[in-house]
Amino acid sequence: MSSPKRSKKPEPEESEHQTDQPQSNLSDTSDLSDTSDPSDQPQPAETLAEPADEADQTEGRRFKVPRVKSRAEAKAVLECLLFAAVEPLTLKQLRDLVKPLKENDLRALLVELQSEYDDRGSGLQVVEVAGGYQMATRPRFADYLAPFRKRKRRMGLSPAMLETLAIIAYKQPIIRAEIDAIRGVDSSGTVHALLEMELIETVGQKPVPGRPFLYGTTQNFLKHFGLKSLSELPSIESLRERFDVNPG
Secondary structure, three states: OOOOOOOOOOOOOOOOOOOOOOOOOOOOOOOOOOOHHHOOOOOOOOHHOOOOOOOOOOHHHOOOOOOOOOOHHHHHHHHHHHHOOOOEHHHHHHHHHOOOOOOOHHHHHHHHHHHHHHHHOEEEEEEEEOOOOEEEEOOOHHHHHHOOOOOOOOOOHHHHHHHHHHHHHHHHHHEEEHHHHOOOOHHHHHHHHHHHHEEEEEEOOOOOOOEEEEEEEEEEHHHHHHHOOOOOOOOHHHHHHHOOOOOO
């Protein structure tokens, strides 16, 4: 007897849509520049549980950051971020939060926001400080905000602190012995106080016997004095011209 014929299993048909790519929903972003980013490409299935976009790491959680759909929306999102941020936001941080814009586009929007607040005489302003951007109130309205300030305020800078801080700002990196030599007094207590206030920090050790600590200013120093960078410090020559007393 002949053996029964085995029926062949039908081979799975390949879908003609198997290799289709996800369609973009940014139909109204014609005014945004080309912002192709490797991180925006489709991810393997096993990684989809963790969003590819930058996310909030608070308490171990991750939140997907939506993509803006137009230039106007991007500017509105920027305004929200600057209002809510406690610390200045750098262009890199803003680029990670306002996708798919590039840093040049973000910088242009920030300039527009600054102009809009200035043109209408707003009590708020967008300032560039400590290497980033932040929303702040205008100094001329400070007296109106006095009732809302905390009663317990940080101790102000004494003349000795200001003197020591100025030496460090202009001579950094510098060791304490060099600070003492310029001031003519022991500066250990003043240096410690400035460290506590996070206006200065140790930036290394000098390669001499004893390897003393080198001190430099911090980002908090820039924020405290409203500086974008150390390059905005007035020159020594200009300070001399301003404060030198002409004899006679």
